[in-house]
Amino acid sequence: MATIMMRVRQIAGIALYLGLANAQEASWRSPVNVLSRKGLVADQISTIWWFLFSTASLVFLVVITLLLIALFKKGQAVPKGPVQENSSVRPILYLGTGLTIIVLLITAVYTFISMRTLAAPSQKPALTFEIVGKQWWWDVRYEGESISANELHIPSGEPVHFSLHSDNVIHSFWLPDLAGKRDLIPGHPNSLWLQADEPGTYRGSCAEFCGVQHGKMNFTVIAEPRAAFETWLEHARAEANAAVSEEARVGQAIFMQQGCAGCHSIRGTAAQGEIGPELTHLSSRLTLAAANIPNTTGHLAAWIVDSQSIKPGNRMPSQKLSGEDLQFLLSYLMELN
Amino acid sequence: MSLPYGSSNDDTFIETWKSAAGPFAWLRAVNNSPIGKRFLVTGFAFFLIGGIQALFMRLQLAKPENNLMSPELYNQLMSMHGSTMLFLFVVPILEGLATLLAPSMLGTRDLPFPRLTAFAYWAYLFGGVLMYSSFLLGVAPNGGWFAYVPLTGPEFSPGINMDFWLLGLELAEASGIISAFELIIAVLAMRAPGMTLGRIPVFLWAMLVASSMILFAFMTVLIASLYLELDRKLGTAFFSPELGGSTLLWQHLFWFFGHPEVYIQFLPAAGIVSMIIPVFCRQPLVSYTAVVLALVSTGVMSFGLWAHHMFTTGMPDITASFFSTMSIVVAIPTGLQFFVWIATIWRGKVIWKTPMLFVMGFMVNFLIGGLTGVMLGVAPFDWQVHDSYFVVAHFHYVLIGGVVFPLIAGFYYWMPKITGKLMGERLGRWNFWLMFVGFNVAFFPMHLAGFRGMPRRVYTYIEGIGLANYNLISTLGAFIFATGILVFVLNFLASLRQPNTDPNPWGAYSLEWATSSPPPPYAFLTLPIVKGRYPLWEQEQLDKGDEETVDMVKTLASWPLSWQAGVVTDVFTGRLREVFWLANPSYMPITLATGLAISLGAMIFDSYWLSALGLVIALIAYLVWMNPRQRPTENDKTIEEKFKRFGVAVYRYSSPTIARWSLFLTMGIALTTLGTFLFTYFFLSTNTPVWPPESAKLGGWTAAVLAQLFTVSGLVIVAWTQRYSMAGGRTKLIRHFAIASVLDFVAGGLQIWAYSQLSFSWTSHAYGSIFYLLAAFQLFMLITALVMASIALFRLNFNHDPAEQERVQVTVENARRSNYVMLACWLAIFFTLYLSPHLM
Amino acid sequence: MFRGALIIAGLAVILHIGVILISLERVKAKPPLAMPDTTGRVVSQEASSLLKHYGCGGCHYIPGIAGANGKVGPGLEQFANRAYIAGHLPNTPENLVHWLMNPQRLEPGTAMPTMNLTSTEAKLIAGFLYGYDNDAR
Structure with missing residues (x-):
């Protein structure tokens, strides 16, 4: 019963529920909001929304008021005999339709104007990232090379350009806090620009149904000041650290023998697989499994040995490893920072 | 008068119109009333199944990271929920309602093709069963109701899941087209005497518009699913980008169907509202003309806004602006209808009965859905909320608020004409409030979940991102809504125990309320004579009018008794023109549908022999169907003479007017098909840098040009026959058609030879795929024209029965016309395949 | 007649809500x-x-x-x-x-x-x- 009461309280609190981040959780897990005005594009779209919302509310109120008056005012039944369409209420018709046309035309014109301003950023983006949609993760590329997966950093306060591709099915790249979405379509390259006004961590997801794990295809974008971003980019483009500890060296050998390298690449090593996400700086990332679980040893271990329970149907087979080998492998992967 | 208006007490007449007798009678029943009821029951059953799927999905989504079902199962339920509701519930149930009610609303006896009605039902049922049989194997369709390629293509969906979907869909959509076909002809050509175009009940205007849209829209989706099935089964490359295909082609074709589809569902619902409001306000619609114009213009405009489903695919801003504007402007006629309804209520005195409650629920919910619809038409806003739960909320407001509420209103309103009973008012109120509250509790929070970044079609969402509460509330609402539906079912079952009600319990105005509740199978013994838009309000008696018409309807009430007679009226004036034979009960509709279902079902499992067997069954059924053994014998020279004097022809076989309409619509379908193929060709050509690809060498020029010359000269010879009358020029007619057929035959041979010279296949490049499809269509049209000409030749040669000369005449006309259309296809295809590459 | 149906409907509401609560309990215990x-x-x-x-x-x-x-x-x-x-x-x-x-x-x-x-x-x-x-x- 207490549970039920708790839920009731929770539900009753929804009106006040602003979706603030749970302080204990990493911010990649925090709520997003289309209306949050955290990015230039999202900000303008949010203005469009408030225009649409106020217009629609007005229309709604007018129509419902008219309807209520019509329903509860005293009317009369048509007398027997030839039925004449009554012209005395025609003004409602003319007025209503006229207003509809005016409101809709204003909306249309407003749409043109807003599309024009959103077409391109005022300042040409200095940076282009290439995003390739995979089943069911995101390959992040820079100048033709995969530098990360499911996570990327961008400089805040300036527009960034994305070129969007897919070599499999259709996906859609959506960062609600920052901009509208754009599809990744095989054979139809697309592009998108956005700008994060403030540094922060932003959650995004795939918005086009792309198969069994469409539901768990998220990503994280971290906006940070230009200097920090450049450090990140340089690091991301660098080759992997050599394994330091004894355990890690054994782990690396297991990585190469176990077949991991068949799908994953680690730049600077023999691992050059192109099927799964690249892992060069794996342990510097916030999340695993396309921004679905935090990147901690426990999650990583579980993901390696039983990825199919965490994300049923995903392309990574659950690995058969001895407990010991698993520890070595973990040591290696945790050193890839 | 002891009998209600329109009922008969003549045993022969009742026997003639009774559904077939015998233990298996239901298998061969034809006619609109039994079949219409089956449509309603089956459609509602699919609605319940789709609803239960939705409840399971809501349970899965009630909690973040819930583990109630696997993602695979969720995706199957999600796909089948959408497919069921859109393909197996709304359109069939609306067409079923119209099938059942149209004849009595029009004051006539049946739809033009009673056996086709039955076939449409069986095709629909088998299509649905085929789709659902996948659940038995655990391989239900899982690519979404929109089945975007390449996810549903051979590479990413190698299983048979999508084959069930595609082939089941083809059968169900074919049924939709056939029903639409019949309803168009019924509304245009089979009405009560005196029912002019301007007196057709608004619901049937809406059905007329929606049915016309179905002919175009459903053809495109049929063709799109044909492409996909060919890609999957024969390895064509329509949707393979690496082979010159396009993934966006599917989206264009699908939404060219999919957006009109929404209006195909909404317009009849709006029609229901326009029927109900006047009754419960006791006022005529403030402007009938405005409503009809709104329906027609919405129907036309709805074909120009499909790409607003594709704003995020990255289209040029100018294109997006066009589709934005169209999507916004299409709201104008709907706004107009809204104000007509309000003004009507303003004038009138509201009677609060359940149908009216549901109509009011419709007005509130649909208003919200319409407003969010305009918002979604604004491309930049759509970039944010597209494919999010905001859209899920929007279209449920439109489809449940805008279609299901009016539909339930319609059930309450017309139940006396379906079962003969009135449904309970008290449970009706419960039903309404549970549905209204449950609906809003379930779907309103989805707008907010969309704003919070929840994408559509996800089987779960992670914890801590602020989506849990919205989803929990939605789930609660869904169950309240479901309870409302349950109350509806209970109310319906309870009503069955009531005695039959009066003919007109609501005090309504349209003709179906003149006949008894439920109406007899023939609806009217004495056809009503219509003098206004609101006949039951305006006319004391329905069988009074000018002498001629009274004489005719009185005569028709006593003759013929032993065969089902339908009447054809003038499209504009509603004057009686023809009396014709409808049909007898037959096993052929179900046999034909079974044959097709076997054929399509076997294809899923690559069992092509069985598939061919199915086609053979279908073909035999079709031939038997076309040549019924029992023709009406009862004739009466004096009566036929009398009708002739009034300008009304009596046919103891099918009606020539209806045959002409059928050919006209069939050729419309053929041209839509051609248009879709050509669109595909040119769309793909602009999508590929080199078109045709280097590897594809065109050959057989001489033969192809010769083939065109042969068909053109064949056409000239056929066109010449227009000069000959049946009476004098019979031999010339025969000679011309024979020569033309030979020429066409040679042309076909030459063309086949030309195609056999080609070096490329249909698998190597999308160019080859569409090339061979166009070629196949070209030959198919030739065969159609040849078959039509052969039938004409056969009848010209052997049918000299003076009573049937009109029929022979129509066969000749139809052969001529189908030859014109065939030639148009030939030249268009020749131009496209051989000449257009040199012009681009 | 109607009252009977009404009672059934009422039971249905309770049943529905019960189903939801149970399905929630199953996942999120106390x-x-x-x-x-x-x-x-x-x-x-x-x-x-x-x-x-x-x-x-x-x-x-x-x-x-x-x-x-x-x-x-x-x-x-x-x-x-x-x-x-x-x-x-x-x-x-x-x-x-x-x-x-x-x-x-x-x-x-x-x-x-x-x-x-x-x-x-x-x-x-x-x-x-x-x-x-x-x-x-």
């Missing part, structure tokens, strides 16, 4: 009280976010933690009733805390990785796991 009374709720919340952070649920089934449906290791329901940890250590709070902090030391080569929990964190989690014993179920 938040357990790891420590008695005053601080109980805070502790269990903190512990559950630790469990989520470290990823225990990836390998173990843990009632009350969203997404904790792992099948790699043993399920952790009613953990207090368990006799042994890792097959041979007696299930005492001390052992559990040690095990959580460094499983590799207690049993080298076990699949459970050492995740560098602090002893406070390990105690919170242990408290959470034992809390299930208080559960009425």
Whole structure:
């Protein structure tokens, strides 16, 4: 019963529920909001929304008021005999339709104007990232090379350009806090620009149904000041650290023998697989499994040995490893920072 | 008068119109009333199944990271929920309602093709069963109701899941087209005497518009699913980008169907509202003309806004602006209808009965859905909320608020004409409030979940991102809504125990309320004579009018008794023109549908022999169907003479007017098909840098040009026959058609030879795929024209029965016309395949 | 007639809501009280976010933690009733805390990785796991 009461309280609190981040959780897990005005594009779209919302509310109120008056005012039944369409209420018709046309035309014109301003950023983006949609993760590329997966950093306060591709099915790249979405379509390259006004961590997801794990295809974008971003980019483009500890060296050998390298690449090593996400700086990332679980040893271990329970149907087979080998492998992967 | 208006007490007449007798009678029943009821029951059953799927999905989504079902199962339920509701519930149930009610609303006896009605039902049922049989194997369709390629293509969906979907869909959509076909002809050509175009009940205007849209829209989706099935089964490359295909082609074709589809569902619902409001306000619609114009213009405009489903695919801003504007402007006629309804209520005195409650629920919910619809038409806003739960909320407001509420209103309103009973008012109120509250509790929070970044079609969402509460509330609402539906079912079952009600319990105005509740199978013994838009309000008696018409309807009430007679009226004036034979009960509709279902079902499992067997069954059924053994014998020279004097022809076989309409619509379908193929060709050509690809060498020029010359000269010879009358020029007619057929035959041979010279296949490049499809269509049209000409030749040669000369005449006309259309296809295809590459 | 139908409908409402609540209970059992009374709720919340952070649920089934449906290791329901940890250590709070902090030391080569929990964190989690014993179920 207490549970039920708790839920009731929770539900009753929804009106006040602003979706603030749970302080204990990493911010990649925090709520997003289309209306949050955290990015230039999202900000303008949010203005469009408030225009649409106020217009629609007005229309709604007018129509419902008219309807209520019509329903509860005293009317009369048509007398027997030839039925004449009554012209005395025609003004409602003319007025209503006229207003509809005016409101809709204003909306249309407003749409043109807003599309024009959103077409391109005022300042040409200095940076282009290439995003390739995979089943069911995101390959992040820079100048033709995969530098990360499911996570990327961008400089805040300036527009960034994305070129969007897919070599499999259709996906859609959506960062609600920052901009509208754009599809990744095989054979139809697309592009998108956005700008994060403030540094922060932003959650995004795939918005086009792309198969069994469409539901768990998220990503994280971290906006940070230009200097920090450049450090990140340089690091991301660098080759992997050599394994330091004894355990890690054994782990690396297991990585190469176990077949991991068949799908994953680690730049600077023999691992050059192109099927799964690249892992060069794996342990510097916030999340695993396309921004679905935090990147901690426990999650990583579980993901390696039983990825199919965490994300049923995903392309990574659950690995058969001895407990010991698993520890070595973990040591290696945790050193890839 | 002891009998209600329109009922008969003549045993022969009742026997003639009774559904077939015998233990298996239901298998061969034809006619609109039994079949219409089956449509309603089956459609509602699919609605319940789709609803239960939705409840399971809501349970899965009630909690973040819930583990109630696997993602695979969720995706199957999600796909089948959408497919069921859109393909197996709304359109069939609306067409079923119209099938059942149209004849009595029009004051006539049946739809033009009673056996086709039955076939449409069986095709629909088998299509649905085929789709659902996948659940038995655990391989239900899982690519979404929109089945975007390449996810549903051979590479990413190698299983048979999508084959069930595609082939089941083809059968169900074919049924939709056939029903639409019949309803168009019924509304245009089979009405009560005196029912002019301007007196057709608004619901049937809406059905007329929606049915016309179905002919175009459903053809495109049929063709799109044909492409996909060919890609999957024969390895064509329509949707393979690496082979010159396009993934966006599917989206264009699908939404060219999919957006009109929404209006195909909404317009009849709006029609229901326009029927109900006047009754419960006791006022005529403030402007009938405005409503009809709104329906027609919405129907036309709805074909120009499909790409607003594709704003995020990255289209040029100018294109997006066009589709934005169209999507916004299409709201104008709907706004107009809204104000007509309000003004009507303003004038009138509201009677609060359940149908009216549901109509009011419709007005509130649909208003919200319409407003969010305009918002979604604004491309930049759509970039944010597209494919999010905001859209899920929007279209449920439109489809449940805008279609299901009016539909339930319609059930309450017309139940006396379906079962003969009135449904309970008290449970009706419960039903309404549970549905209204449950609906809003379930779907309103989805707008907010969309704003919070929840994408559509996800089987779960992670914890801590602020989506849990919205989803929990939605789930609660869904169950309240479901309870409302349950109350509806209970109310319906309870009503069955009531005695039959009066003919007109609501005090309504349209003709179906003149006949008894439920109406007899023939609806009217004495056809009503219509003098206004609101006949039951305006006319004391329905069988009074000018002498001629009274004489005719009185005569028709006593003759013929032993065969089902339908009447054809003038499209504009509603004057009686023809009396014709409808049909007898037959096993052929179900046999034909079974044959097709076997054929399509076997294809899923690559069992092509069985598939061919199915086609053979279908073909035999079709031939038997076309040549019924029992023709009406009862004739009466004096009566036929009398009708002739009034300008009304009596046919103891099918009606020539209806045959002409059928050919006209069939050729419309053929041209839509051609248009879709050509669109595909040119769309793909602009999508590929080199078109045709280097590897594809065109050959057989001489033969192809010769083939065109042969068909053109064949056409000239056929066109010449227009000069000959049946009476004098019979031999010339025969000679011309024979020569033309030979020429066409040679042309076909030459063309086949030309195609056999080609070096490329249909698998190597999308160019080859569409090339061979166009070629196949070209030959198919030739065969159609040849078959039509052969039938004409056969009848010209052997049918000299003076009573049937009109029929022979129509066969000749139809052969001529189908030859014109065939030639148009030939030249268009020749131009496209051989000449257009040199012009681009 | 109508009244009968009405009663059935009423029952249906109750049934529906029951179904929802049961389906919720199944997944999210009672938040357990790891420590008695005053601080109980805070502790269990903190512990559950630790469990989520470290990823225990990836390998173990843990009632009350969203997404904790792992099948790699043993399920952790009613953990207090368990006799042994890792097959041979007696299930005492001390052992559990040690095990959580460094499983590799207690049993080298076990699949459970050492995740560098602090002893406070390990105690919170242990408290959470034992809390299930208080559960009425």
